[in-house]
Amino acid sequence: MIFGLISQELHEKLLDLKNYQNRTNGVEQLKNILFGLDLKPVPSDSIVEFINFLRRLLDDSNFKVLYGTLQVINLLIQKLDYNVDTYFKQLACVALKTLGDTRAVTRNEYMNVFRQLTRIVGPQKVLDLVIGHLRHKNSRVREDVINIITAAMLTHPRKDFNIPSLCFEVAPYLADSKKKVRHAALELFAVFDHCLDTGKKQPLMKAVNRVELNGDVEGLMAAVQARRARHILPRLSSDGMVEYALVIPKPGQRCSPQFGSGADLEWVLNGGRISSARSIRTEPDSDRLYHGYGSLGSLVDDLPLQRRIVSAGKGKNKLPWERSSLPSTVNTQPRSAPKGKSSDQMISFPWSSL
Missing domain, CATH: 1.25.10 (Leucine-rich Repeat Variant)
Structure with a gap:
């Protein structure tokens, strides 16, 4: 579990490799929880841990889990708003691993991550993190x-x-x-x-x-x-x-x-x-x-x-x-x-x- 964000039950559901429906339902549940959550009392360490957990979810082979996790990342950026400056490097690095997807809805979702980050923290700071991926195979x-x-x-x-x-x-x-x-x-x-x-x-x-x-x-x-x-x-x-x-x-x-x-x-x-x-x-x-x-x-x-x-x-x-x-x-x-x-x-x- 992640203190202030994910309960033990939801944590197990999101990592249930035997049942993809548990994982897809878990992502939807996570979006609903995050939407109504006030992040101000949540410790910074928990937010960092949460971002790293989302990176793990992006490795899921199920499209709904991948797409839902990208939606969670965009929602997290909105909830953090100008406090996102503290975490934008971690968020950008997580989103970068999803680049190159052939599906339009997925591509739009991760492009939105970078649009939001450039709007809040400034474009050049974000591009400095992104530019190295020009050398990607x-x-x-x-x-x-x-x-x-x-x-x-x-x-x-x-x-x-x-x-x-x-x-x-x-x-x-x-x-x-x-x-x-x-x-x-x-x-x-x-x-x-x-x-x-x-x-x-x-x-x-x-x-x-x-x-x-x-x-x-x-x-x-x-x-x-x-x-x-x-x-x-x-x-x-x-x-x-x-x-x-x-x-x-x-x-x-x-x-x-x-x-x-x-x-x-x-x-x-x-x-x-x-x-x-x-x-x-x-x-x-x-x-x-x-x-x-x-x-x-x-x-x-x-x-x-x-x-x-x-x-x-x-x-x-x-x-x-x-x-x-x-x-x-x-x-x-x-x-x-x-x-x-x-x-x-x-x-x-x-x-x-x-």
Whole structure:
């Protein structure tokens, strides 16, 4: 039993390996108890023990137990509210072990754990714990981590992030061996580009160029430039899930006009030219994001005039900015901030008030 939280009877029911119905009923009972419980008198040691117990329940092979336990974790975060700062590392580590699940309801539940944690304790503190899972061998986990970063950046002011550091952490996964990971990373780089002001895009360029040169991948910079030129950001659905702006045809589906064309689409589908195992491993304030760029300036604003960045490999194809004339960037005026609020405040999403 866990003092103040779980009775001996419920503890045994939740660990009854011979009867899955006892375990599923036990999780439902646990949710009801936690919902009506005041956590203030519960000792801190008991809460830590409870979180560790939930980690054990997440190993259950029964889907209802797994899903119910994730719901318990989200409920626990709500009940702890701003006291969650004491336990957010344990909670994040427990939720991380569930990443990569293929079921939409499960994925939404653990993504909600990270949405709540970033809202309460701040996004960068949470991302510092999550970022290491980019190196996970399961591509679905890598995809989930990138989407956690994207969701956070679409929800919080850019001043809350170390964007240059994130650029270098995520850049290798632009050339990941898996299409879905490349797609997620390219969408996130569109957000990075938006967040870096004109004349301050050097971290993004350096990160992409390093991958292209060191990883023997040709055409990556052109793909990033093509994605940027679309002037549209990914967005969050009503339930807080990331929806990509770049639409990719499904397997067996022909590329029709609705999908468009371009180096970015080609990159996601085919991955450019990637050496060996086709998988790479490496070690400013402004407005809230809106769905559509304003005047973002050029990716090459920070380059010395005498220097020219070329694609790795033979460098046969010139990049857009190497041509004598470039099409002008579409200027879309950003929305004005609501009266009485600074433009750096975040837009409220349906789940922001959780």
